[in-house]
Amino acid sequence: MPGSLSTVQTGLTVSVYAERALILQVCWIVDLSARGVGLPSHGMGAENEADQLIDEGYGMAYGADRIRAHSEAVRVADLHQDVEAGFRARQALIQSANMGGDPNLALVAFAWCLGQHDANPDRFSLEEGGHFTNLLWMYKWIVERTSEHPGISRSKLADLIDDMSQRYRDRGFSLRPVRKLQLWSSMNMLDREKVPGAVADWLRHGRDSLSDCMACDVDWEAAAHLAMRDLPLARQAAAPLFENRMRCAEVPTLTYGRFLLPLSQAGDNAEAERLAHQIPRRIGTNRDFVQAAGTLVVYLVEHNPREALRAAPRYSAWALTGETPLRRLLLMIGLVRASRLAREMGKGGDPLGILLPSEPVTSFDEGEPRLYREACNLADAFDKRNGHSRVGDAVRSHLEGTGTWWWPL
Amino acid sequence: MSERDPFKVDLRGIVDVFSNHLYSSPTVFVRELLQNAIDAITARHAVEPSHGGEISIRLVGDGAGATLSFEDDGIGLNEADVHVFLSTIGQSSKRDSSTDFLGQFGIGILSCFVVSDEVTLVTRKLGSSKSLRWIGHSDGTYELASLEASAPIGTAVYLRPKIESAPLFNAAKVIDTARHFGGLLPVRITFTHEGRREEFGGEPLPWQGIDLKSDSGLSQVLGYGEALFGDRMMAAIPIKSEAADATGVAFLLSEPRSVHVPQNHRAYLRRMLVSDSLTGLTPDWAYFVRCVVNVNDLRPTAGRESFYEDEKLEKFREEVGQIVRAWLEETGRRDPDLMAQFIRIHYMALKALATQDPEFYELFVRWLPFEGTRGMIPLGDYLDCGRELHYVSDHDAYRQLAGVARALGIELIDGGFSYDTQLLSLAQELIGREISPLDDNFLMQRLADPTAEESAIAGDFVADAQRVLGAFRAQPILKGFEPVTVPALLSQSDSVAYGRQVRASREVALPLFIDVLDAVSPPETESLPLLVFNVRNELVRALCGKLGEKRELAIQLLYLHALMLAHQPLSTSELELLQKATLQLLMQGLGTARRD
Structure with missing residues (x-):
């Protein structure tokens, strides 16, 4: 019943008007004379208010503001205990948070939606394009980002992929996206020997309406070749993206980030420079592209020191929060190297930026040891999860500027 | 063959x-x-x-x-x-x-x-x-x-x-x-x-030799632009491009437009019309201008109805962008009224764009108005008043804290409007002045600790509150602040709001996902909301006395009420408490009345 507060145990229902009355009853204990102390705008109705916020968010570019609008829609829907509106708002939030650099928030909203769906399977449409199909689409995003978190064990990830796989199978969808995520996990865990088989398994499955767009598929195929340390094949695979023949919300920005350092170390300076020139504009203020930001900072440290010191503060707030830990690793490496560069240039005291929202501005000199420590700790956590030392080895060599760049490290 | x-x-x-x-x-x-x-x-x-x-x-x-x-x-x-x-x-x-x-x-x-x-x-x-x-x-x-x-x-x-x-x-x-x-x-x-x-034909170009700095020249060219495009224009900016050997005028529209809809421009190639609906002649951010230009050195497509997207066109676009930027900078310095008018007209779209393009934002950051303790005034005016400047990210927090901020002699901006929080955060970097969020740390540091006398009055109140609120994962603090009419403040940072969402999800999530949530957001790292009691408030002082069960009930209701005033959805346990505590309160009230 929209617009009502229903107590769980007693079954008593308190209407929204009674809720107001309750608030007024307890007003004796607080000051209501302050300007604008407000009550929920029940007049509009939860559905309308939440949907208005959802639409407002959809009109915004991916980033913090869009996430804020959709979080607000969730809050309004929950305030009114409107599960349908809450479902819609969370679906909007999953997309905004996933594409806007806050995958944890996307996960939280997704867990709620899937739980609601399983508890009330008849309440949500099962048709093509309905609530549940959308959830199945979003499940890909959740598994993709979850695999990039060191706290998620191999077995837990396998459980997630099994659950996703079962749901796809039950609805008769192709397992292509599931296999693609297994490939992604292999790449992210630096299980290089598993990548060729995972690519073949992925491409063996046919496409259907839940398959990723062609641009994303091409981007991942290219990433897989980079993970297998084959730059010529990777370039060949990514040609449609470099020639601007395919694109989507994240591609080719992610692709440019993946290729920048391998191209540079292969000596293709012209192409690397072209990508480096385009990456900042493509990233904008969306921390979804934290990895591209990290590769850019590393590249600038090596090729354009002055610009590196300008770019590092632009992205420093993304290093310790938001996105996935694996994606942030690259930026931490970039900022450590930029900080050392700043010290060499006599600018170690210059501001690196605010690393955490509650902290004051940090200088390059202050930031460097902290980011170095964070990067090493994170790398060790990944190695512990992965069961080998490849992430730690790669991160430490990159921190010293002696590593060879492939993907993801 | x-x-x-x-x-x-x-x-x-x-x-x-x-x-x-x-x-x-x-x-x-x-x-x-x-x-x-x-x-x-x-x-x-x-x-x-x-x-x-x-x-x-x-x-x-x-x-x-x-x-x-x-x-x-x-x-x-x-x-x-x-x-x-x-x-x-x-x-x-x-x-x-x-x-x-x-x-x-x-x-x-x-x-x-x-x-x-x-x-x-x-x-x-x-x-x-x-x-x-x-x-x-x-x-x-x-x-x-x-x-x-x-x-x-x-x-x-x-x-x-x-x-x-x-x-x-x-x-x-x-x-x-x-x-x-x-x-x-x-x-x-x-x-x-x-x-x-x-x-x-055979005439000079309509903008050729006209001084746009003179009133008559500007009026003549504005009239030309309005007749040409059928739009009302608020300003005309002369264009001169070396890259394309071009001259022309960029007209600033005096009606709001969407950032997402590119403007149509009118372009001539060596004085022959190429198109009156050409897009892409200006950078994307300059969505508020329409241009008429005569270029001598851009490459037309075979149909001669547009230009090839090549390096020269890219340079031309950059030049036009620089000219419009320079105009905005100059106008900000020399004609504040015109700048204010420009921002008023294109307010929402400018804000949307500014979040994506800090360099563009820098052009008018001081002129952008924000709602706060001084009303809706430009950010520059807030900065010029010389007082500390803070912001909160939602209306509810602003409503709660504006009075406290005034009492502390600081300026507070309501960042709950679309884009404002991000713009204020960006503004700090662009201007180099501290404009920080008003968060838990601030409340802890800036609200006065109870004096010895006040601590004595409080007695075991805080310990009791801690026990009562512990069940709801809230942290009580005792402070003394103005206005004294406010008994308590609830601090709801973004991380607290996130924690509430995690808990709401845990209530319904499948076991598999509860494990995943715990791995990604461990409960022990969850930020707790602060309920800051005002020891100078009459009610709180009364609660510090010996009240027995009534104190517990009052603390619970104060917390719930603070949540409702902050428009936070109540969890299952909070709803149960609301039900129970309200009925208990009524019973006590009625019981007292009967006895009386």
């Missing part, structure tokens, strides 16, 4: 391509003929610098029976020219010197076959006594003959319409089309039809 054969071209097929794919309108034949005429005059001018040149358009009759002619006194063609340039598709006399000529594709004359089955051309080349007549047919054949009578130097083209093109051979249509395409050409053009005679 090893011999190489030339391609065979079907002229009707080519004309079909022109009609249906290359040109957006059949009227482009007017532009193509004007262009050929201008190029011929330019070529003659190179040989005879004193030659001014003239174009004459004549319409005899009207509609299906009409004959339309375009005559110029340009350099003319000889027999060899005719074979090569008129009768070989793709051949152009102007390709090697494209900076001087408008045409360069060798397909201009063919556009006439879109509207006419037969094109007659009479010409005599400068320095030649031989006059020629060329008749081209739409079936791909042509005839060339020498004329006994001597034609004037130059070229005349005669057209009779196809049946379906008859409406184009109308005096009003011809003169409108000719003015549309050639209105800014440097050569005088005369149109005659049955005693009607009109002249246009």
